[in-house]
Amino acid sequence: MAEFKKADSMLEWFDQRLGVVNFAKVMMTEYWIPKNINFLWAMGVLLTVMFTFLVVSGIFLLMYYKPDVNMAFDSVNYTIMQEVAYGWLFRHIHAVGASVVFLVIYIHMFTGIYYGSYKKGREMIWISGMLLFVLFSAEGFSGYMLPWGQMSYWAAYVITEIFGGIPFIGDELVVWIRGNFYVSDSTLTRFFMLHVLLIPLAILGAIVFHFYALRFPHVNNEKGEFFDFDEEAEKYLAGNKKESKVVPFWPVFLSKDFFVLGFFMLFFFYLVFFHYNFAMDPVNFDKADGLKTPAHIYPEWYFLWSYEVLRGFFFEIAGVSGKDLGLIAFGIANAIFFVMPWLDRSPMVKPANQRPYFKYWFWFLMVDLIVLTVYGKLPPTGANAWVGFASSMTFLVLFAALPFITKAEAKKVGGK
Amino acid sequence: MREFKILAVIAALVGITYYGIEPYAHHIMHPEVAPADFSFKTLKNVDTTLAGNVENGKVLVEANCIACHAIDKAGYPAVMPNADAAASYGVVPPDLSSAGRIYDKNYLANFIFDPVTAMHLEGKYTPESGKQFPMPAYNWMSPQEIMDVVAYLQSVSPKVEGTEAHKATFEAACGRCHDMKYAGIEATTPKDNLKTYMGTTPPDLSQYIKSRGEHYLHTFINDPQALLHGTSMPRVGLTEAAQEEVIAYMEEIGDSKKAERESLGLWVMLYTFVFAILAYLWKRKIWSEVH
Ligand code: HEM
Numbered sequence: 001m002a003e004f005k006k007a008d009s010m011l012e013w014f015d016q017r018l019g020v021v022n023f024a025k026v027m028m029t030e031y032w033i034p035k036n037i038n039f040l041w042a043m044g045v046l047l048t049v050m051f052t053f054l055v056v057s058g059i060f061l062l063m064y065y066k067p068d069v070n071m072a073f074d075s076v077n078y079t080i081m082q083e084v085a086y087g088w089l090f091r092h093i094h095a096v097g098a099s100v101v102f103l104v105i106y107i108h109m110f111t112g113i114y115y116g117s118y119k120k121g122r123e124m125i126w127i128s129g130m131l132l133f134v135l136f137s138a139e140g141f142s143g144y145m146l147p148w149g150q151m152s153y154w155a156a157y158v159i160t161e162i163f164g165g166i167p168f169i170g171d172e173l174v175v176w177i178r179g180n181f182y183v184s185d186s187t188l189t190r191f192f193m194l195h196v197l198l199i200p201l202a203i204l205g206a207i208v209f210h211f212y213a214l215r216f217p218h219v220n221n222e223k224g225e226f227f228d229f230d231e232e233a234e235k236y237l238a239g240n241k242k243e244s245k246v247v248p249f250w251p252v253f254l255s256k257d258f259f260v261l262g263f264f265m266l267f268f269f270y271l272v273f274f275h276y277n278f279a280m281d282p283v284n285f286d287k288a289d290g291l292k293t294p295a296h297i298y299p300e301w302y303f304l305w306s307y308e309v310l311r312g313f314f315f316e317i318a319g320v321s322g323k324d325l326g327l328i329a330f331g332i333a334n335a336i337f338f339v340m341p342w343l344d345r346s347p348m349v350k351p352a353n354q355r356p357y358f359k360y361w362f363w364f365l366m367v368d369l370i371v372l373t374v375y376g377k378l379p380p381t382g383a384n385a386w387v388g389f390a391s392s393m394t395f396l397v398l399f400a401a402l403p404f405i406t407k408a409e410a411k412k413v414g415g416k
Numbered sequence: 417m418r419e420f421k422i423l424a425v426i427a428a429l430v431g432i433t434y435y436g437i438e439p440y441a442h443h444i445m446h447p448e449v450a451p452a453d454f455s456f457k458t459l460k461n462v463d464t465t466l467a468g469n470v471e472n473g474k475v476l477v478e479a480n481c482i483a484c485h486a487i488d489k490a491g492y493p494a495v496m497p498n499a500d501a502a503a504s505y506g507v508v509p510p511d512l513s514s515a516g517r518i519y520d521k522n523y524l525a526n527f528i529f530d531p532v533t534a535m536h537l538e539g540k541y542t543p544e545s546g547k548q549f550p551m552p553a554y555n556w557m558s559p560q561e562i563m564d565v566v567a568y569l570q571s572v573s574p575k576v577e578g579t580e581a582h583k584a585t586f587e588a589a590c591g592r593c594h595d596m597k598y599a600g601i602e603a604t605t606p607k608d609n610l611k612t613y614m615g616t617t618p619p620d621l622s623q624y625i626k627s628r629g630e631h632y633l634h635t636f637i638n639d640p641q642a643l644l645h646g647t648s649m650p651r652v653g654l655t656e657a658a659q660e661e662v663i664a665y666m667e668e669i670g671d672s673k674k675a676e677r678e679s680l681g682l683w684v685m686l687y688t689f690v691f692a693i694l695a696y697l698w699k700r701k702i703w704s705e706v707h
Contacts, residue, residue, distance in 0.1 A: 035706060038419050077623055078598050081673065088673045089680070107426060241706045252702055259699040262692025269688055273681025278438055285627035286619075296445050301437050366429065374436030378444055 028250035034221035042260035043108035050101045057094040067192035069185045072148035073287045099279035102302035116349040117220035123341045128210040142195040149284030165327040224349035304376030309333040312392025346406035357409040452638035454656040459526035468567025489513035490572040502605045505550040506613040514588045516570030523653030535650035582665035598622035599669045625670035
């Protein structure tokens with residue numbers, strides 16, 4: 001064992017045992033972030049904070065929630081919302097937080113796409129990010145079932161039913177997921193387990209992985225500029241802070257994030273206290289009833305675009321039923337973003353608006369996703385069904401065309 | 417400047433999406449219906465401008481009503497226990513103590529004249545259905561006599577106010593059929609009778625202030641058929657004031673932390689605002705060294 005001399009300060013005591021001084025350098029004061037970034041680069045920290053809010057409020061909810069079909073609804077709407085001191089506050093933070101976290105995830109994701117932060121060395125950041133997206137989706141879906149309201153039940157019913165479309169194993173798979181032939185107590189308890197244990201653990205792991213993946217390629221910047229981080233860091237450490245292209249994570253980068261966080265939190269708390277219906281659907285304040293189908297069934301807003309891709313195919317094409325086509329399209333929609341780094345064949349790492357062809361693709365995609373989201377909620381009848389079909393097709397075509405568009409772009413800009 | 421531009425673009429995209437999935441989608445899924453009518457102006461069988469005579473009303477009530485109805489506050493107790501009453505009539509007949517206070521005068525007069533039309537349940541009690549509403553129509557009474565009855569009922573209704581009135585009105589207007597589990601209130605008519613009588617068990621209303629919301633309840637209670645065509649719930653004929661008491665009660669029970677939520681909300685936002693300003697100042701200081 002190494003010799004330990006008596007420490008002169010608490011810091012030194014810990015440093016001898018845990019190497020905290022070096023650790024703080026590596027993680028904070030000498031972890032370099034580009035200087036030319038805007039507030040969109042604060043989204044990652046916002047997400048980390050939101051996740052913390054969700055975990056903490058979730059722990060409080062867990063103390064009174066009862067995962068049982070006969071008790072769940074009242075344990076949430078009576079015990080937590082009305083009896084326990086500030087139980088309502090934790091529920092509102094949790095429910096609104098779960099919705100808002102997706103808003104920030106989408107902003108974060110499309111920032112990545114806009115600035116091309118998924119390629120040229122940043123592929124693993126992207127993949128780990130998509131992994132987080134999938135995990136958060138599963139977390140949101142499983143959590144929405146827990147209050148055991150009408151929308152909890154019927155959204156779970158409809159979404160689990162989707163797996164029945166998978167060839168050969170579909171029917172068995174649905175039963176396996178639900179733990180019964182229909183959505184029942186066994187479904188609730190297993191979704192409860194997923195929601196409070198398995199998926200949060202996986203998310204924690206994925207966040208660590210995501211942060212680690214950021215380490216070597218470094219964070220992208222507003223211009224997509226590549227530079228030597230070591231050289232810039234040296235400048236900074238030598239005192240040329242103004243010339244250096246980088247800033248340390250702490251305190252410089254985080255000071256900006258805290259500022260963005262402050263105003264974001266103002267917006268968030270406004271929603272939590274005064275405007276929460278978008279996240280806590282009124283229909284879900286009716287207790288689940290398997291015999292009473294609600295007039296309109298729709299998932300939470302963040303699933304609407306992919307739900308609409310599923311519904312968009314409502315008629316047979318070339319002998320394949322609309323249901324199967326929808327399922328295939330739905331599968332593609334959920335997986336396609338993973339391969340974004342390989343669909344984009346242009347070497348340009350630049351904001352989309354400075355890329356000759358990609359910019360059209362990007363804004364087209366944004367419009368299409370908004371159309372899908374809005375029509376995903378509306379009843380799929382009459383003209384709505386055709387808008388759904390057209391926007392679902394547009395979605396698929398956009399991704400099928402991406403390699404060609406970006407290849408043409410690469411040719412035009414000549415490998416820059 | 418550029419950051420403001422980015423913020424504006426994001427706000428626009430989020431705003432459009434929000435508009436589409438919330439206000440617009442709700443507008444499509446729940447089309448607006450005619451506004452609530454608290455004068456019940458389609459009911460015209462009785463001339464309600466006639467001044468009623470309380471004394472004569474009392475005589476008429478004793479002869480016609482108290483065989484089935486209790487009027488506890490005027491000293492006429494229930495004829496039989498609730499379970500027996502429900503077994504005899506299908507549903508427990510209401511105690512009329514507060515009828516004069518909570519029901520609209522025009523509605524009440526027309527109800528006595530012809531209950532089924534007043535309740536908007538012509539669809540349920542058709543001649544073919546073979547069903548008959550337990551209370552007979554008093555269309556043989558003269559308008560003057562009906563107004564006498566109304567005047568009497570109004571004269572015996574006790575004045576109540578505040579949260580006490582909220583609860584009393586809820587119990588009188590809704591409590592024969594609906595539970596309010598979160599307040600420990602059970603419908604006075606037993607469940608089995610209700611199911612036979614209504615065709616379905618009327619829902620527990622504990623969370624209806626949340627699931628339906630004030631706006632919907634406002635028109636729905638006034639005329640259920642307008643929003644839920646074919647429902648067996650009758651139009652109960654509450655005055656606007658009485659209906660507001662019912663809704664206030666639903667809120668007291670279903671959303672009991674509203675006041676706490678709204679006052680705490682302001683403090684939390686104020687606190688966050690101060691945090692944001694301090695964070696901004698700190699950021700300015702830190703970044704002045706690197707820019
Ligand atoms: C939900 C949990 C997530 C957390 C906590 C998180 C956290 C972070 C953090 C702290 C950063 C660095 C600073 C920044 O650019 O914001 C970052 C960067 C990044 N994240 Fe995430 N992220 C999450 C989800 C995602 C998702 C869903 C994606 C996309 C599929 C994604 C893709 C990226 C990319 C591409 C970068 C690099 C940005 C750049 O280089 O400019 N992340 N993330």
